[in-house]
Amino acid sequence: MSITLYELVGSDETRPFSPHCWKVRMALELKGLSYECEPVRFTEIPTVADGSARTLPVLRDGSRLIVDSFKIAEHLEEAYPERPTLFGDGAGRAYARFIEKWVLMELHPLITRIAVREIHDLLDLPDQNYFRRTREMRLGATLEDVTRSRDEARPKFASALQPVRAVLDEQPFLGGAEPRFVDFILFGALQWVRLVSTFPVLAKDDVVDIWFERCLDLYGSLGRSYPACEG
Missing domain, CATH: 3.40.30.10 (Glutaredoxin)
Structure with a gap:
């Protein structure tokens, strides 16, 4: 199929x-x-x-x-149960669901503050009009006003990742020795920032950035086949 x-x-x-x-x-x-x-x-x-x-x-x-x-x-x-597992055991699925909720609640709002205007600028005019109208209604502020506070979002973003650092200090992936869907949840958020914004959110010596670089190398460096946003 x-x-x-x-x-x-x-x-x-x-x-x-x-x-x-x-x-x-x-x-x-x-x-x-x-x-x-x-x-x-x-x-x-x-x-x-x-x-x-x-x-x-x-x-x-x-x-x-x-x-x-x-x-x-x-x-x-x-x-496709015969192929490599995304979750591992049942606990792995529950773990991934928890991380997804955490990323959505803690990281995505900060990424929005950081990158929402840059996302707008990557769109065609009809999409820009739609995006501005719906996001400003949702955020209760103009895209420009939201983005003005992004310097305040960076330390909050770094602090929110502290539990992830604690895990990655002990194992190469959030899923353990090999990547799992739980890794892809956080990877998706960081790839989002990488592709739409020039605003740095991670220090190069951050264990999370080292993990992210490792994920970019997966599957024939699929993530790197799309270059980072340039100013």
Whole structure:
């Protein structure tokens, strides 16, 4: 069966930047599955999945359509049990779910403060209009006002990662000796910043940055095949 990943892009449709789509890309790579990527802009999302999609990523696996990155990972684990595992045991799935909630609640809001205006500037005009309207409504401030506080977000971002440092001081990946979906959750967030913003969030000697570089090297250096954002 053919697999298609519908993933978010800006004006450069060859440069996917969504953290959630990157989780799925890495999961597909770990599973060793062949897949195609279909670029989708913000204003095109309602046309995906037979018109039922509201968010990305969406995965089409044969006749099945799956929405939401964690549900996609669960589908891949259950549909392809003979391939390398994304979660390990049952506790691994629960661990990944916890990390996903933590990243969404603690890191994504800080990344938004850091990069929201830069994301806007990567979009085509119709998407810029949509993005500004919806994000300013959600944030209760202009994109410019949100971004003015990003210097304050950097130390908070570094502090929030302290539990991750404690884990990575003892093992090469969050999933243990080998990468698991739990790694891809955090990787997606850091890849998001790398691809949309020139604002540095990690010091080069940070154990989290060393881990991130290790993840960029996975699967034929897939993450590095998309260069970092340049000012």
